Amino acid sequence: MTQWVAFLRGINVGGHRKIPMASLRKIWAAQTGIGDVRSYIASGNLVFTGQGPADDLAAGLQAVIADTFGFDVPVLVLSAKTMRDLVGSCPFAQAPGNRVHAYLCYTPPVVDWDGVRALQTASEDVAVIGNVVWLHVPDGIGRSKLAARLEHLIGVPATARNLNTIHKMHGFLDGSGD
Structure with missing residues (x-):
């Protein structure tokens, strides 16, 4: 069985x-071929085992949520390898984890760099690596005008997590996140 992370x-x-x-873990674990479902905080972070491809697993989880809870939730599923690569690619890994945010894009981002430059402060930085837009906000995300508009500026739907959460989910893959 392959390990996966769902956001x-x-x-x-x-x-x-x-x-x-707890309900989502139970319902998702009841699906054929899904096992060892764990979650981290209430904002929608799951680790599980199952058979891919990732897009099929995301669609399956999305359907389970719609059938059970009555609303549509975009789901992004990443393989353990993709998650490890994501952690290794962070260009701001030395910064505090609550000051670095990964915008995990559902499709390749199309960044409006003029818009980014118009909103970012001198201390903020943005990097695009694959389907991830990394944002470093040393003064905090709540104070950042760029953070408030970044998803619009990256041009595609995304879900954001801070680096602390990314590390926690990565830890679940190797067993150190429990």
Whole structure:
């Protein structure tokens, strides 16, 4: 069985689109071929074992959520190898994990660099590596005008996680995240 990481977009935020993680783990684990389902915090981060391809697993999880909870949730599924590559590619790995954010794009980003430059401060930095737009915000994401508009500027749907969460999910893959 292959290990996978799933990122769900926009759940359990501000009391909207609520999905209890314990229920989701149980329902997803009941699917044929899915095993060892674990979650991290309520914002939609899962690790599980199953047979791919990733797009089919994402569609399956999306369908389970729609059937069970009654709303559509975009789901991005990454293989363990892709997740390890993601962690290794972070250009801001030395910064505090709550100051670095990975915008995991569902399709290749098409960045409006003029828009990025118009909003970023001198301390902020953006890098694109594959389907990930990395944002370093030394002064905090809540203060960043760029962070507030970045998904619009990358031109494609994405789900964002800070580096602490990325490391935690990576840890689940090698067993150190439990």
